[in-house]
Amino acid sequence: MPKLTNQEIAGIFARVADMLEIKGESIHRVLAYRRASETIAELPRDLSAVCEENKLTDLPHIGQTLAEKIEELLTTGELTFYKRLAAEVPPGVVDMLAISGMGPKRAALFWKELGLTGVGELEKAAQEGRLRTLPGMGAKSEAKILEGIQALARRTDRLPLDRALPAAMQILERLMMLPETLQGDVAGSLRRRRDTIGDIDILVTSQMPAPIMEAFNNLPEVARLLVSGDTKSSVELHTGQQVDLRILPPERYGTLLSYFTGSKEHNVRLRELALKKGLSLSENAFTVVETAEEILCATEEAVYNRLGLPWIPPELRENRGEIEAAQEGSLPDLIEMGDIRGDLQMHTTWSDGKASVIDMAQAALTLGREYILITDHSYGLGIVQGLKPDDIARQRAEIDGANEKLHGQIIILQGIEVEIKADGSLDFDDDILAQFDIVLASMHTGLQQPREQVTARLIQAIRHPRVSIIGHPRGRLIPDREPAALDMDVVLSEAAHHDVAMEINANPRRLDLNDHYARRAVELGVKLAISTDAHSPEQLSMMHYGVSTARRGWIEAKHVINTWPRDKLLTWAKEREI
């Protein structure tokens, strides 16, 4: 029997939390399960490995009770406690929680008073006007729930960064043009640069919020108004995306920005710190608990300083140790765009790229790169026209010519994205690979292989003496394709041992490694490369997505090989060949 994955166990705990909440259990017990679920979902290692080491209770929000439940799940694949709850609370009632406007209280009410046990039955009851007969319910609430059910049917999943960011910036820019607007930012998970975005949060300061609210609610992108008050408005765009706007006067901007940048877990920690200093923290201000006197913060620095902390970069605000690091003065010196000297994966017309070598080089030059590595596909990847062995010398000649034309303003290196075949062997022989300056190896097919097989396959590539970098190691695509079932701790340990760099692919549909595994990689001593994998000159500017992902993984410039000068990079690639 295959062991349950972290995601499956996290899902079970999240569902337990929902069921307990519907039952009316203590909210703190509910939150305990929910927090444990988040811990497990975010864990960059296999829970079974942690379990074998007997270290489950070392994990945040996992105590003795939950550790035993995890052990039961890992050994038997089932959880008695879960089965007992599921027999009590019908699964369809839990599903009702996904409906906007529905919470545990209402789900329990409809279930117990009307006997409704699923979203379908709920919809029918709402259409028949039966919900409004219940205490605390009315025609409007009923209509809202009906609307929520319809919204659920057309719900859009979380947006990839490259769709959310331009959409948010366009709205922000319109609001910034209004004379009443003083400052503005995109906040929320977008400011933290998570790999996918749920709702878009936009913050603005003004002394006259009403005209800004009005303009926002009437933007052409807006399909319907969800909520509108004095300081807050929520709308749904035609794309189905929800956008929230908050407006406060500028003297309160620090607390507002900090609050709505989140994450929720980071905010909880900040509030706890505030309470220890006798302060209550909200989006509006600090409030002295004893006197009710307000302390306003116009900047985020002021908020953090009031708590005795240095400012914490938004990408770190996930409650993954950043508060403790800030207290100790040991926050990482995060990598920045300015640290990036080169780009180590891109494609040209020699394979499936849209532009020539020199066009890519010139575009990279305008972005300030000092060197680039051209990494066309090897021909074995059937779906694209790849580089054949007898193309290599001709491509080298073209690269030499382009280097000459560019007079050393930027240096073009010849690399290859060699295919890791299903059996773990490479598409090119050693003597062919020896012709390239740096070899990048990637998997594009057979990503659904069983865990043991795909892990062994990637390890075989890592052990290959000519391979310096592994491209997009897990092979995920946002939002369509799940990553390969790799045992990443084994893979990363092997990469550390053989000094092979792992890529953070900066394409916003990949971001692979992601933040968790990038951090784990560096913990294990693995070097990283951040590359755009550009297939056109425009895509070379996607580098910032990769840098943001690295920052979320606590990565510093010293961990990333394309922050090095070219000579150091080439020496490393040469020396690590056996």
Place this chain on the structure above:
DNA sequence: GCCGTTTTCGGCCCGACTGTTTTCAGTCG
């Protein structure tokens, strides 16, 4: 159910908005 510079018990974040209320409960972020 977790957690601890309030440490083995007693806490556990806070405010806006909406609808159904006449002072508040539920949901959301």
